[in-house]
Amino acid sequence: MNPFRTPRAKLNQVNNALGVKAIASQQDTTRAVYDSVTGAALTFGQFFQNFAGKTAFQTNLDSNKLDSEESMVINEMIFSAADGTPFATATNLNVYVGDDCVVKDFNLQYAATDGFQEFPISSNNSGSLMSLPMLTSIVIPPQVSFRVTLELAEEAVFGDNGIKLVLKGFGKIFKPNVSL
Numbered sequence: 001m002n003p004f005r006t007p008r009a010k011l012n013q014v015n016n017a018l019g020v021k022a023i024a025s026q027q028d029t030t031r032a033v034y035d036s037v038t039g040a041a042l043t044f045g046q047f048f049q050n051f052a053g054k055t056a057f058q059t060n061l062d063s064n065k066l067d068s069e070e071s072m073v074i075n076e077m078i079f080s081a082a083d084g085t086p087f088a089t090a091t092n093l094n095v096y097v098g099d100d101c102v103v104k105d106f107n108l109q110y111a112a113t114d115g116f117q118e119f120p121i122s123s124n125n126s127g128s129l130m131s132l133p134m135l136t137s138i139v140i141p142p143q144v145s146f147r148v149t150l151e152l153a154e155e156a157v158f159g160d161n162g163i164k165l166v167l168k169g170f171g172k173i174f175k176p177n178v179s180l
Contacts, residue, residue, distance in 0.1 A: 031171030
């Protein structure tokens, strides 16, 4: 697979390889899915795993799979601590699509401190908002589970609102072939 393909071409290539050819005619869109991990003191968080009792402000999904007519390419991951607690102790980020770990033990601590300046991670002054653009897009095919884990080196208090993770990118959504 050519790493310099557009997100649309990459998404269509993966969908075709999986035999999901009908989705190529679906509506192109920008896509953002988000989930929150709440708890007063956290050392480990799993995003897109537990949706029970969450409000629309905490997640916009009810399952860790996209619908059979939807797929997505992740181009950016945004972490946010609602109460302003910094991610100074964030050590390992893992992203799983299906049974594959597509991002393994990625250390976010460099963004919270002023580490690698040439690295594409950006954060606000307090370190409570962190953006991670993907140099290689991650594809989430239809009906394939996905989840993200975040480990912290030490217990951090994030308040009642916890940590929110937003996955942004390009996607395909259902488009009926009839107009009303």
